[in-house]
Amino acid sequence: MITVLGGGVGAARYLRGLLQVVPAAEVTAIINTADDTVLHGLSISPDIDTVIYTLAGAIDPDRGWGLRNETWRAMEALGRFAGVRPSGSSAAPTWFNLGDQDLATHFYRTARLGEGATLTEVTAEIARAFGVEITLLAMTDQRVATRITVRGEGEISFQEYFVERRHSVPVSAVRFAGANDATMTAAAVRALTVAEAVVIAPSNPLVSIGPFRALAGLDELLAARRDTVSAVSPIVGGAALKGPADRMMDELGFESSVVGVARLYAPIASALLIDPVDAHLADQVEAAGMRAVVVPSIMSTPEISAALARASLAAAGARR
Amino acid sequence: MITVLGGGVGAARYLRGLLQVVPAAEVTAIINTADDTVLHGLSISPDIDTVIYTLAGAIDPDRGWGLRNETWRAMEALGRFAGVRPSGSSAAPTWFNLGDQDLATHFYRTARLGEGATLTEVTAEIARAFGVEITLLAMTDQRVATRITVRGEGEISFQEYFVERRHSVPVSAVRFAGANDATMTAAAVRALTVAEAVVIAPSNPLVSIGPFRALAGLDELLAARRDTVSAVSPIVGGAALKGPADRMMDELGFESSVVGVARLYAPIASALLIDPVDAHLADQVEAAGMRAVVVPSIMSTPEISAALARASLAAAGARR
Numbered sequence: 001m002i003t004v005l006g007g008g009v010g011a012a013r014y015l016r017g018l019l020q021v022v023p024a025a026e027v028t029a030i031i032n033t034a035d036d037t038v039l040h041g042l043s044i045s046p047d048i049d050t051v052i053y054t055l056a057g058a059i060d061p062d063r064g065w066g067l068r069n070e071t072w073r074a075m076e077a078l079g080r081f082a083g084v085r086p087s088g089s090s091a092a093p094t095w096f097n098l099g100d101q102d103l104a105t106h107f108y109r110t111a112r113l114g115e116g117a118t119l120t121e122v123t124a125e126i127a128r129a130f131g132v133e134i135t136l137l138a139m140t141d142q143r144v145a146t147r148i149t150v151r152g153e154g155e156i157s158f159q160e161y162f163v164e165r166r167h168s169v170p171v172s173a174v175r176f177a178g179a180n181d182a183t184m185t186a187a188a189v190r191a192l193t194v195a196e197a198v199v200i201a202p203s204n205p206l207v208s209i210g211p212f213r214a215l216a217g218l219d220e221l222l223a224a225r226r227d228t229v230s231a232v233s234p235i236v237g238g239a240a241l242k243g244p245a246d247r248m249m250d251e252l253g254f255e256s257s258v259v260g261v262a263r264l265y266a267p268i269a270s271a272l273l274i275d276p277v278d279a280h281l282a283d284q285v286e287a288a289g290m291r292a293v294v295v296p297s298i299m300s301t302p303e304i305s306a307a308l309a310r311a312s313l314a315a316a317g318a319r320r
Numbered sequence: 321m322i323t324v325l326g327g328g329v330g331a332a333r334y335l336r337g338l339l340q341v342v343p344a345a346e347v348t349a350i351i352n353t354a355d356d357t358v359l360h361g362l363s364i365s366p367d368i369d370t371v372i373y374t375l376a377g378a379i380d381p382d383r384g385w386g387l388r389n390e391t392w393r394a395m396e397a398l399g400r401f402a403g404v405r406p407s408g409s410s411a412a413p414t415w416f417n418l419g420d421q422d423l424a425t426h427f428y429r430t431a432r433l434g435e436g437a438t439l440t441e442v443t444a445e446i447a448r449a450f451g452v453e454i455t456l457l458a459m460t461d462q463r464v465a466t467r468i469t470v471r472g473e474g475e476i477s478f479q480e481y482f483v484e485r486r487h488s489v490p491v492s493a494v495r496f497a498g499a500n501d502a503t504m505t506a507a508a509v510r511a512l513t514v515a516e517a518v519v520i521a522p523s524n525p526l527v528s529i530g531p532f533r534a535l536a537g538l539d540e541l542l543a544a545r546r547d548t549v550s551a552v553s554p555i556v557g558g559a560a561l562k563g564p565a566d567r568m569m570d571e572l573g574f575e576s577s578v579v580g581v582a583r584l585y586a587p588i589a590s591a592l593l594i595d596p597v598d599a600h601l602a603d604q605v606e607a608a609g610m611r612a613v614v615v616p617s618i619m620s621t622p623e624i625s626a627a628l629a630r631a632s633l634a635a636a637g638a639r640r
C-alpha cells in the first residue's frame with residue numbers, strides 16, 4: 001500500500017502518474033480539506049473534487065478544475081440578486097464559479113453530510129460514482145478552515161484569497177482555524193501507519209500540506225517512519241508549478257526554492273525530489289537535512305509523470 | 321389595499337388578473353409556506369416562487385412551474401449518485417426537478433436565511449430581483465410543514481406526495497407540523513387587518529389555505545371582518561382547476577364541489593365566487609352560509625381573469 005498526502009491539482013496530477021506504476025487498489029490518497037467552504041448552503045470540497053474529477057478523466061483540461069463540457073446557467077442566473085442583496089450580506093456570490101453539472105456533486109455531499117455521514121464516507125461514495133478506484137480519504141472529518149491574513153487588510157477565508165482575490169494580494173499570516181480541536185480520521189492514521197511508502201505530493205507546503213501538519217500527531221507519525229517518506233517539490237526553478245506557493249513562501253519568510261521546501265519537510269520526510277533545473281541546489285537540500293533526488297518534475301507527459309512516481313516510491317524505499 | 325391569501329398556481333393566476341384592475345402598489349399577497357422543503361441543503365419555497373415567476377412573466381407556460389428556457393444539467397448530473405447512495409439515504413433525489421436557472425433563486429434564499437434574514441425579508445428581495453411590484457409576504461417566518469398520511473402506508477412530506485407520487489395516492493389525513501408553535505408574521509396580520517378587502521384565491525382549501533387556518537388567530541381575524549372577505553372556488557363542476565383538491569376533499573370527507581368549499585369557508589368569508597357551470601348549486605352554497613356569486617372562474621383569458629378579479633373585489637365590498 002502506498003499513501004499519498006496532498007491538495008488539489010498537484011496531488012491529482014501526481015496520482016495520475018502513480019496509477020501508471022501502482023494498481024489503484026494499492027493506493028490511498030489523503031486530501032486536504034482546509035480549503036473546504038460553504039456557499040449557497042452547499043458543502044464544497046475543492047481539493048477532493050479536483051482529485052476525483054482528474055482521476056476520472058472528467059476534469060476540464062483547460063481550466064484545471066471543474067468538469068468538462070460544463071455550463072454555467074445557475075451562476076449566470078445568480079447575477080440578478082446582486083442588486084437586491086442588502087448591504088452587509090454576502091449572499092449570491094458570483095466570484096466562485098460552480099458549473100451546473102458540478103453542482104450535483106455538492107448537492108450530494110451536502111445532503112449526505114446533512115444525513116450524518118462523515119466527509120470520509122461521502123468522499124468514498126462520490127469517488128465511486130465517478131469510477132475512481134483508489135482509496136480517497138479526507139484529512140479530517142471535522143471542520144478545519146485555512147484563514148489568510150492579507151497584509152494591511154485583515155483575515156479572509158482561503159477561497160476569498162485564492163479565487164475572489166486570485167491569490168494576488170500579499171499574505172502576512174496563515175492559520176488553520178479548528179485544527180486544534182480536529183483529529184486525523186482513524187482511516188488516515190491507519191493509511192499512514194501501514195503504508196509501505198508515504199509520498200507528499202507536489203502541493204503547496206503551506207496551505208495544502210500545512211493543514212495536515214496542524215493536526216495533532218501527523219508530524220510525529222511521519223517523523224517515526226521518516227526513512228520511508230519522500231516528497232516531491234512543488235517549487236521548480238524557484239517558481240510554483242501552479243498557484244501562489246512561491247509568492248506565499250517568500251511573503252511568509254521561507255525561501256521560495258527547493259531549499260526552502262527541504263527546510264519545511266526535513267522533519268517528516270527523508271528524500272526530496274527536485275527537478276534537474278534545481279540540481280545545483282542539491283547540496284543545499286542535503287544541508288537542510290533531506291536527500292536530494294534529481295528527476296524531471298514537471299508532469300507534462302504521461303512518461304515523465306510515471307518516471308517521477310517511480311522515483312518518488314524508490315526514494316521512500318518502496319520496492320516497485 | 322387589497323390582501324390576497326393563496327398557494328401557488330391558483331394564487332399566481334388570480335393575482336395576474338387582479339393586477340389588471342388594481343395597481344400593484346395596492347396589492348399584498350400572503351403565500352402558503354407549508355409546501356416549503358429542503359433538498360440538497362437548499363431552502364425551496366415552491367408556492368412563493370410560482371407566484372413570483374408568474375407575475376414576472378418568467379414562468380414556463382407549459383409546465384406551470386419553474387422558469388422559461390430552463391435547462392436541467394444539474395439534475396441530469398445528479399443521476400450518477402443513485403448507484404452509490406447507501407440504503408436508507410435519500411440524498412440526491414431526482415424526482416424533484418430543479419432547473420439550472422431556478423437553482424439561483426434557492427441559492428439566494430438559502431444564503432440569506434443562513435445569514436439570519438427572515439423568509440419575509442428574503443421573499444421581498446427575490447420578488448424585487450424579478451421586478452415583481454406587489455407586496456409579497458410569507459404566511460409565517462417559522463417552519464410549518466404539511467404532512468400527508470397515505471392510506472395504508474404512513475406519513476410523507478407534501479412534496480413526496482405532490483411531486484414524487486404525483487398526488488395519485490389516496491390520502492387519509494393531513495396535518496401541519498409546527499403550526500402550533502408558529503405565528504403569522506406581523507406584516508401578514510397587518511395586511512389582513514388594514515386591507516379594504518381580503519380575497520382567498522382559488523387555491524386548494526385543504527393544503528394551500530389549510531396551513532393559514534392552522535395558525536393561531538387567522539380564522540378569528542377573518543371572521544371578525546367576514547363581510548369584506550370573498551373566496552374564489554378552486555372547484556369548478558366538481559373538479560379541481562389544477563392539482564388534487566377534488567380527490568383530496570373526497571378522501572378527507574368533504575364534498576368535492578362548490579358546496580363543500582362553502583362549508584369550509586363559511587366561517588371566514590361571506591361570499592363565494594362560483595363558475596356558471598355550478599350555478600345550480602348556488603342555493604346549496606347559500607344554505608352552507610355563503611353568498612354565491614356566479615361568474616366565469618376558469619381564467620383562460622386576460623378578460624375573464626380581470627372580470628373574476630373585479631367580481632371578487634365587489635363581493636368583498638371593495639369599491640373598484
